[in-house]
Amino acid sequence: MKNLDMNQLLAARITERQDNLYRLAFYYVKNQEDALDIVQESIRKALTSSNKIKDAGSIDSWLYKIIVRTALDVLRKKKKLTVADDETIEYLRSGEEDHYPDLDLQKALEGLSFKYRTIIVLRFFEDLKLEEIAAVLEENVSTIKTRLYKALQLLRANMTEQGETKRWKKN
């Protein structure tokens, strides 16, 4: 019976947080179709292993965890599949430039590995606490703290580097 209640609770949380889950999935794959796939697949996984939830308070971070894993998995599979020619890449790149106002930071962020990017996204975009991020990534809090610090450092370094190249190009 307990499990049944948990499933209802889980379904309610999923329905409520669906936009957040989708956004996070989209952040990784950058296209609607894959993002929807990820959300659907993640819900399936969540429902089949709902007995692993220890307390109701951890549902959200647990859901994020599944999304992140599924998204990375899709990206891994895609890597093997998609080969884009130079033209497509050039096109996509220019499209991106039109789209993001905060180009320097955006680019600096894209330059980080997913290990660091996920932390930035969860901390600053999804407003998760360090403890929650630790739960999502299954690391201890101090590791997350160090990684977040490192990520911010890398971001700053990347940004100055880009800024300098720009200035240098202008001259």
Added chain:
Amino acid sequence: MEKELKDLREEYLQTPIPKELKDVVQAALNERPRKKPRVGRNILLSAAAALLIVTASVNMSPAAAKAMSDIPYMEKIIKVITFVEWKEEVNNSSAIIRTPAISGLENKRLEQSLNDKYLSESKQLYKEFTDSMAKLKEGEKGNLSVESGYEILTDNETILSVERYTDTISASSSTESQFDTVDKKNEVLLTLNSLFKDDRYLQVISRNIKEQMKQQMAADPDKIYWIEAEDDIEPFKGIDENQSFYINKDGKLVIAFDSFDVAPGYMGAVEFIIPTKVISGLLVGDQYIH
């Protein structure tokens, strides 16, 4: 940088949410979960345990087996029971493997070969699970979940169709199914080839499946099948004689595909019911399919 991060956050929060999301979420939530609710499973388990004793005594003593087959009602009961169940949980990983066993067939060779196959495949699965657990370093969490079980799809006077499935969930999840259909009267295992006069059926069924795929895609834009070559995806070319199939309760032939076989992962495992009028001219007879 704080400010810039905030701007990026705004940008992130403005990720357009497609209107399909609601439907996708609802559909996924309403899917029938593979695991049975707890209460049901316990009943199933005790029933299985009771049957296990019966099987065990049949297996252990030929005299008991003889005595049982002398009892008129016990004679012709062909059924599927849970023969062995393994459960294991290590760190964050779990495996539940239920092995079916068919009993009551007079053709003991067929019964034995099916049951041997079921058991050896389950053993293999269990071994793979423990092997991958052993590879993990001490204290590391595994997050691998394997669930294997079976479902009786059709059980009527003529045929018995059993599906065995394996759900593997690690970083990704996948479902694989295998099907066995037994003719209960003649006590033989049915193959696709044995149902048809010659191999013309391969083309006819393949063509029908492609038509069904096209119709479904036209009727519902959310459905996608790989019919035409796209990117690096291998399109669906057609079935072969080893294609998974079963015969459903209505006596219709059903062709089954694992997830990722003919459609993207979100479509899951897909099945096609072949209308009998399409294949009626090619069938050996109408005792199974009608």
